[in-house]
Amino acid sequence: xxxxxxxxxxxxxxxxxxxFAGLYVLMVLLVFCVIPSIHLPGPPGGLLSVKSYYxxxxxxHTLTYIAGFFNLLLGVLVVILITNEFxxxxxxxxxxxxxxxxxFLAAKIILIVFLAACTTIFxxxxxxxxxxxxSSSIDSLSIFSEISFVLxxxxxxxxxxxxxxxxxxxxxxAGIGIIFFLLYSKIVEPLIGWKLPKVISDxxxxxxxxxxxxxxxxxxxxxxxxxxxxxxxxxxxxxxxSGIFLIATYLLFTxxxx
Amino acid sequence: xxxxxxxxxxxxxxxxxxxxxSFSIEKGSVFGxxxxxxxxxxxxxxxxxxxxNATGGTYSxxxxxxxxxxxxxxxxxxxxxxxxxxxxxxxxxxxAADIKGIGYDNIDRILEVVNLKDRKNHRFxxxxxxMKQRLSIASALLANPEVLVLDEPxxxxxxxxxxxxxxxIITIAKQGKTIILASHMLDEVxxxxxxxAVLQKGKIITSGKVSDILGSNDIIEVLAAxxxxxxxxxxxxxxxxxxxxxxxxxxxxxxxNPVSNAEINEYFYKKGIIVSHLVLRKKTLEAQFLELTRAGx
Numbered sequence: 001x002x003x004x005x006x007x008x009x010x011x012x013x014x015x016x017x018x019x020f021a022g023l024y025v026l027m028v029l030l031v032f033c034v035i036p037s038i039h040l041p042g043p044p045g046g047l048l049s050v051k052s053y054y055x056x057x058x059x060x061h062t063l064t065y066i067a068g069f070f071n072l073l074l075g076v077l078v079v080i081l082i083t084n085e086f087x088x089x090x091x092x093x094x095x096x097x098x099x100x101x102x103x104f105l106a107a108k109i110i111l112i113v114f115l116a117a118c119t120t121i122f123x124x125x126x127x128x129x130x131x132x133x134x135s136s137s138i139d140s141l142s143i144f145s146e147i148s149f150v151l152x153x154x155x156x157x158x159x160x161x162x163x164x165x166x167x168x169x170x171x172x173x174a175g176i177g178i179i180f181f182l183l184y185s186k187i188v189e190p191l192i193g194w195k196l197p198k199v200i201s202d203x204x205x206x207x208x209x210x211x212x213x214x215x216x217x218x219x220x221x222x223x224x225x226x227x228x229x230x231x232x233x234x235x236x237x238x239x240x241x242s243g244i245f246l247i248a249t250y251l252l253f254t255x256x257x258x
Numbered sequence: 259x260x261x262x263x264x265x266x267x268x269x270x271x272x273x274x275x276x277x278x279x280s281f282s283i284e285k286g287s288v289f290g291x292x293x294x295x296x297x298x299x300x301x302x303x304x305x306x307x308x309x310x311n312a313t314g315g316t317y318s319x320x321x322x323x324x325x326x327x328x329x330x331x332x333x334x335x336x337x338x339x340x341x342x343x344x345x346x347x348x349x350x351x352x353x354a355a356d357i358k359g360i361g362y363d364n365i366d367r368i369l370e371v372v373n374l375k376d377r378k379n380h381r382f383x384x385x386x387x388x389m390k391q392r393l394s395i396a397s398a399l400l401a402n403p404e405v406l407v408l409d410e411p412x413x414x415x416x417x418x419x420x421x422x423x424x425x426x427i428i429t430i431a432k433q434g435k436t437i438i439l440a441s442h443m444l445d446e447v448x449x450x451x452x453x454x455a456v457l458q459k460g461k462i463i464t465s466g467k468v469s470d471i472l473g474s475n476d477i478i479e480v481l482a483a484x485x486x487x488x489x490x491x492x493x494x495x496x497x498x499x500x501x502x503x504x505x506x507x508x509x510x511x512x513x514x515n516p517v518s519n520a521e522i523n524e525y526f527y528k529k530g531i532i533v534s535h536l537v538l539r540k541k542t543l544e545a546q547f548l549e550l551t552r553a554g555x
Contacts, residue, residue, distance in 0.1 A: 002356070005356070006353060006356045006357065009349065009352060009353055009356070010342060010345070010353065013344065013345060013346075013349065014342075014344050014345075015344070084342070088340060088341065088342055088343055089337075089338065089340040090340050090341065090342060092309045092336065092340055093336075093340035093341070093354075093397075094357055095307075095308055095309050095329070096307050096308070096309060096329060096332075096334045096336060097329070097354050097357040097358055097397075098327055098329045098330040098357050098358050098359070099327075099357055100308075100327065255311075256311075257304070257309065257310040257311055258309045258310075
């Protein structure tokens, strides 16, 4: 708790933090609320109505899938927050002032857990409000039957942030950290995945992390295996990858001079 | 014993920044680490403050008798003022206080000591270099530590600021605190330190009491028509330490013990040479420092 309050003191008057937080909220709201008004082209009469995606319980799947895109913003924010510590040399000062390397890292991990929790709570509240308005039949069974998507979203966001923490620590400079964060997750890994057999490529870090919540539109064409629960093997692997990113970050901190 | 360092070494790839550095610092002393830029002062302090990993050697604070992290009992600044640029001076000190595990009641008083009270709610990024330096000293003083580690504390300050900081250091030392001061400025070390170690290219050249290291510092400059004879006679003087010919062709004599102008004039006169020029000069500290570091090569 003490560590979290110190970390919050570092960021609560930081304009960049509020810009990213605001952008995240705005983008999720915008995309989530605009989609129902778009009429998708498709085989006439063959489409499920978009509306079904916005009622309980499917709304959890739809919403967490959309919010997943904007984990990117949170990741970039975390890269900035950690590289600031190197840029300002406050890592060094925090240690001189009395923290151990482990204290410093623990504070950062607590912060990213906190950020992931905040966004998850936001997503949960948004889903509740929208769902209650849009759904015709409301009973607790239908509301919560796919609530595990919200848990999956939390783990997914956390994994992104662990990777961002690792990238920021590895490169120390915000620009380079962000570029490698984006390049790896959006280009390098998909390219590698292309060349590898599917059994392997499905479990590369980012493919795995995004597989946690499938595109809900797959339900349309009936290929989704993920109708009710995202708590599958990808969930387990996401946790494992998060752990690996954190251990790698810890090793970087202890092996080199701060 | 406050700090004991044994055979500390640090290599950065091929470059060796520290070789076998050993010294110890007694409680209540003001210990200067003196050396030109790049001689290993900051590396040494960085290692004992736990932010740089040593390649070899050991160090111990407070004879290892502290169970808690010893850095909580130390106030330190290393190299540059390190603060969150977008936070105010006050907020930055709050974070330092939180990490030290102390309350905020000391912050206003400390800001007054370093003359930053009216700027306390301004962002660090708006500060001048001198103000940043003073804020880092405030941060070091915040927890009323037993030991202060100051790496070039007067860097970037104007003459008045330098004088104020030195005054402050002397005041703190009088309270019985131990101060470790790294500096490339000899007069700074001479003015405030009781003990010193001189570092050159990562090696300790000499260490001990400041009065011993920077001992007799008078030289006498002489000139005569027959400079060869003068030089020969000078070298024969029992108290002479060194004779060097300076750029203007004059001889500079330094002595093991203080010798007056009259004595030296009389000495040459008795040996049958008339000195045409004779000036007693305080050897500049820089010259002394160069002498020390030259001897270290």
